[in-house]
Amino acid sequence: GENVEQHPSTLSVQEGDSAVIKCTYSDSASNYFPWYKQELGKGPQLIIDIRSNVGEKKDQRIAVTLNKTAKHFSLHITETQPEDSAVYFCAAGEAGTALIFGKGTTLSVSS
Amino acid sequence: GAGVSQSPSNKVTEKGKDVELRCDPISGHTALYWYRQRLGQGLEFLIYFQGNSAPDKSGLPSDRFSAERTGESVSTLTIQRTQQEDSAVYLCASSSNSGPYGYTFGSGTRLTVV
Numbered sequence: 239g240e241n242v243e244q245h246p247s248t249l250s251v252q253e254g255d256s257a258v259i260k261c262t263y264s265d266s267a268s269n270y271f272p273w274y275k276q277e278l279g280k281g282p283q284l285i286i287d288i289r290s291n292v293g294e295k296k297d298q299r300i301a302v303t304l305n306k307t308a309k310h311f312s313l314h315i316t317e318t319q320p321e322d323s324a325v326y327f328c329a330a331g332e333a334g335t336a337l338i339f340g341k342g343t344t345l346s347v348s349s
Numbered sequence: 350g351a352g353v354s355q356s357p358s359n360k361v362t363e364k365g366k367d368v369e370l371r372c373d374p375i376s377g378h379t380a381l382y383w384y385r386q387r388l389g390q391g392l393e394f395l396i397y398f399q400g401n402s403a404p405d406k407s408g409l410p411s412d413r414f415s416a417e418r419t420g421e422s423v424s425t426l427t428i429q430r431t432q433q434e435d436s437a438v439y440l441c442a443s444s445s446n447s448g449p450y451g452y453t454f455g456s457g458t459r460l461t462v463v
Contacts, residue, residue: 239407244391270450281353281440281454282392327391336382336405337452341391 240265242330244340253349257315261328261340264309268330271304271311272337276325285326286313318347351375353455355441361461362431370426370458374443381424382452383416386438395439398424431462 241264251257263271269290274282288295288302288311295302299318304311311330315322325344329337354373362368374381383395394408398418409415413431418424428435438459442452 272452274452274454279456281442281456282452283454284451287450329392333450334399336394336397336408338394339384339392 240268240330240335240338242328242338242340244328244343246343247341248344248346250346250348251318253318253320253347255318257313257318257322257345257347259313259326259328259343259345260310261312261330262308262310263330263338265330265332266306266309267332269332270330270337271302272329273300273302273313274327274329274339276327276342282327315345318345320347320349323347353441353443353453355439355455355458357458358456359459359461361463364433364462365430367427367429368431368460370428370439370460372424372426372441372443372455374422374424374441375445375453377421378443378445378453379421380444380446381418382442382444383424383426384440384442385410386440386457388437392440395426428460431460433462436460436462 244261272287275285276282301314325342328340331337356371379400381398384392396416397405413429416426438457440457442454
């Protein structure tokens with residue numbers, strides 16, 4: 239089955255800096271790679287996703303890159319703000335299956 | 350409803366008791382998923398329902414865990430003879446197709462076994 243590794247587990251940045259979180263996956267059949275943001279006491283919320291036919295996707299300050307050959311994908315947040323502080327999860331999966339999640343990255347943005 | 354609704358939001362139970370957790374997915378979403386999140390940990394897949402197909406139960410940790418879903422509506426996750434290690438937040442998500450695209454999560458049920 240699929241296994242997703244996520245690094246780092248914690249990340250502290252200054253407001254305005256960039257943050258990068260990386261994930262690797264094991265199952266070459268996976269073709270869908272979303273990122274979720276979880277704030278304290280809430281369920282995870284989808285912030286961006288990418289499918290395997292695309293190498294990069296951007297939405298304002300966030301972007302995701304995918305390298306299918308190396309089986310890794312990354313989340314990039316530019317111009318970080320205090321409200322970006324949260325736990326971020328990557329996941330991998332394919333049609334007809336459930337997503338497998340990484341263990342999460344706690345991002346702290348200090349002003 | 351507008352989102353995925355889970356109840357109760359918090360549940361404290363004594364070790365050995367049975368508990369039932371409820372998930373009400375977004376109307377029209379055919380796929381429904383249960384995950385467990387232990388304190389400070391990632392999301393652990395438990396079970397996946399897709400329409401009227403047989404559920405994928407491959408993530409259930411023991412035979413004390415079971416789940417049901419009535420058609421494409423409400424789902425209940427039952428934990429029998431609860432143990433302290435069952436303490437966690439149980440999250441439900443739904444999506445509009447055969448998934449896993451575009452999950453919408455509920456806020457979860459925080460289960461504490463004392």
